[in-house]
Amino acid sequence: MGKTTLKDIAQRVGVTEMTVSAALRNTGRISAAMRRQIIEMADKLGYRPNAAARSIRSGRFGCLALLVSREHPTPVTTPLLAGMEDAMRAKNLHLLLSCLPDEKLVDQDYMPHILRESMADGLLIKHDVNIPDAMVELIERHRIRIPALWLNSKHKGNCIYFDEFRSGAVATEHLIGLGHRRIAYYTHTDRRDAHYSIQDRFEGYCDAMRRAGLTPSWLDGPPGEAFERRARLEAILERLGGRERPTAVVAENETTARIVMLAAARLQLAPAADLSLITFSDAPFDDCGIPIDTMALPVAEMGSRSVNMLLQIIDDRALRLPPVKLLPRRLDGETCGPPKARARPVGPRRGRRAGAGTDAP
Structure with missing residues (x-):
C-alpha cells in the first residue's frame, strides 16, 4: 500500500484536498465536527505529513524542543508529556527532547543558534533547580531569536509554574x-x-x-x-x-x-x-x-498550556506573556480527620535532640 495522501483522505471524507489541508493545519473556517472527522480519518489511514516540505512552505520545523539539564535532573513525568502531546497533536507538531550540559546552556556562541541546532521552533525549558544566571541572561538577551517558555520556575514573564x-x-x-x-x-x-x-x-x-x-x-x-x-x-x-x-x-x-x-x-x-x-x-x-x-x-495542564503559550510567543517574538500560576487541588484520602479531644501520648520518651520541635520563625 502506498503512502497516504491528502487526496486519499479527501476522497474518503468527501471534501476537497484544500479542506483536508486546512483541517490538519488547524486553520480555515471548518466546523469542529468536520475537523475531527478529517483528523480521525487521517489517523485511520496512517497519514504522515511531509515534514521537509512543510518546513520549506512555512519556514518552520513543526517541532518544539523540551530542554533539560544534564547536571540538574528534573522530573519529566508522563502526565507532563501527555499534556504536551495532546496540545501538539492538535497542531500537527512533534516534540524533541534536548538534554544538554550547563556549559552548553551558558555558551554565548551556542545558545543563540540552539533552535537551528535542534531543528526546533521554540524551547520549553524544564531547568528549574540551580538555573545558571548566565543562561537566564542569554535567553532574555536573545528572546527575539529564541522563543522560549520556562516550566515550573519563576521569572518575570514567559513562564508557567504552580502556586x-x-x-x-x-x-x-x-x-x-x-x-x-x-x-x-x-x-x-x-x-x-x-x-x-x-x-x-x-x-x-x-x-x-x-x-x-x-x-x-x-x-x-x-x-x-x-x-x-x-x-x-x-x-x-x-x-x-x-x-x-x-x-x-x-x-x-x-x-x-x-x-x-x-x-x-x-x-x-x-x-x-x-x-x-x-x-x-x-x-x-x-x-x-x-x-x-x-x-x-x-501537571498535565501545565504540559498543554505550556505548548499553547510557547506557540503564542513563536507567532510574536516580541511578546512577553505574564507568568501563569496553576493552583494544585486537594484530593481527599484517608489520612485527615478531626482531632481527638485530647491527643494521647504514646511510646517511650527518648532523649530530646536539640532543636527538635522548635517553633518556626
Whole structure:
C-alpha cells in the first residue's frame, strides 16, 4: 500500500484536498465536527505529513524542543508529556527532547543558534533547580531569536509554574478547618538552595497558621540541620510520642509523607484518628497502603498550556506573556480527620535532640 495522501483522505471524507489541508493545519473556517472527522480519518489511514516540505512552505520545523539539564535532573513525568502531546497533536507538531550540559546552556556562541541546532521552533525549558544566571541572561538577551517558555520556575514573564504558596496555605487551612491547632510542618530540605516550591509551601503553611492565630513549628527541627536519616526518624518519634505532640502534619513531599507514616505506624498512631497527614504530589498518593490526602499538582495542564503559550510567543517574538500560576487541588484520602479531644501520648520518651520541635520563625 502506498503512502497516504491528502487526496486519499479527501476522497474518503468527501471534501476537497484544500479542506483536508486546512483541517490538519488547524486553520480555515471548518466546523469542529468536520475537523475531527478529517483528523480521525487521517489517523485511520496512517497519514504522515511531509515534514521537509512543510518546513520549506512555512519556514518552520513543526517541532518544539523540551530542554533539560544534564547536571540538574528534573522530573519529566508522563502526565507532563501527555499534556504536551495532546496540545501538539492538535497542531500537527512533534516534540524533541534536548538534554544538554550547563556549559552548553551558558555558551554565548551556542545558545543563540540552539533552535537551528535542534531543528526546533521554540524551547520549553524544564531547568528549574540551580538555573545558571548566565543562561537566564542569554535567553532574555536573545528572546527575539529564541522563543522560549520556562516550566515550573519563576521569572518575570514567559513562564508557567504552580502556586505553591497557596497550595501550602490550602493544605493547612483544611487541617485548621477540621479543628486541628497543633499542626507541624515536616521538611528535610535546606530551602536556601532548593526548588522554589520548597520555600513557598512552607511559607504558605506559616501564613495560614498565623492568620488563624497559631504558631508554626517544625516536626523535627529547622531545615538544613545536618543529621543522619536514623537520627531524623528518632527525632520524629520523639516529637510524635510526646505529651504535647502535633495532631496533624503537613509533609513537604512524598518522601517526608512516607517517613511520617512509618513513624506513626511504629507508635501505633492511626491515620486520621490519631494523626492527620497531608502532602504534595503530582498524582494521588497511596503507596503506603492507604490513600494520603494530597495537594495534587496539575501537571498535565501545565504540559498543554505550556505548548499553547510557547506557540503564542513563536507567532510574536516580541511578546512577553505574564507568568501563569496553576493552583494544585486537594484530593481527599484517608489520612485527615478531626482531632481527638485530647491527643494521647504514646511510646517511650527518648532523649530530646536539640532543636527538635522548635517553633518556626
